Every structure is written in structure tokens, then in C-alpha cells.
Amino acid sequence: MPRSQSPILTEAELRLMEVLWQKGPATVQEVLVSLRAKPSLAYNSVLTTMRVLEKKGYVRHDKEKDGRAHVYRAVVARADASRSEIEHLVSRFFEDSHERLVLNILEARGIDLEELERLRKMLEETEGRS
Numbered sequence: 001m002p003r004s005q006s007p008i009l010t011e012a013e014l015r016l017m018e019v020l021w022q023k024g025p026a027t028v029q030e031v032l033v034s035l036r037a038k039p040s041l042a043y044n045s046v047l048t049t050m051r052v053l054e055k056k057g058y059v060r061h062d063k064e065k066d067g068r069a070h071v072y073r074a075v076v077a078r079a080d081a082s083r084s085e086i087e088h089l090v091s092r093f094f095e096d097s098h099e100r101l102v103l104n105i106l107e108a109r110g111i112d113l114e115e116l117e118r119l120r121k122m123l124e125e126t127e128g129r130s
Helices: 011-023 028-034 043-056 078-093 098-109 113-129
Strands: 059-063 070-074
Touching: 011 028, 011 043, 011 070, 011 078, 028 043, 028 070, 043 059, 043 070, 078 098
Parallel strands: none
Antiparallel strands: 059 070
């Protein structure tokens, strides 16, 4: 039985999406050249991953003017992908409780008074918008 595709991004998919978010529309070759981090990837690996991203709805492609290469563009903004990842994390590990996620972060790394004050200000601003 084939494994179902995850709606969240794998590390390899995220690497390619980062290129598209920063660079804008690009061919597979342009994405490959733009990848900075190691390990380097083969052209076919990037192409396959782009096709997976397209199936997941993160990118779409158009033909270049000469019709030989596909130009891929992100159709999901980085902020939207980030929110989706956080929602998935909260759902899987924190029983859909954002409060539990925040408490876990605070307990895991501690918090100094300056950070606590910034958090208070952010919460007050958020309450003011509601």
C-alpha cells in the first residue's frame, strides 16, 4: 500500500520552497543552482520533489516561452505554510492547544524578564485588535 502524502513539508521540500519564496518563479535548473546548503541534489531529485510539491498544492508550473522547461512558482505563501506547520504540530503533540505549545516552549528553554515583557506587550496588542 503506498504511503499517503503528508500535507506538511519535508526538509527537502522546504529547501526548494525557500528558493521559490526568495527567488520567485524558477525552472528546476534555476532552483538547483540556487540551492546553497549541502547535501547537493541531483536534477532528477529536484524535479521529482517539485512534482510532489505540485501534487500537494504548494507550487504550480507554466511552460517557458520556448516551451522546453517548466517554470515553477509558489502558490502558498511562506507565512501560510508556517501557520499550517504550526497547526499540524499543535494537533499532533499538544491536543489542539496552542497554550500547551507555548507553555512547552517556555518550560523547555526558560524565559528572561525582557522576553516576558515582550510577550506581555504582544498579548496586549493582540487583545486590543480583538
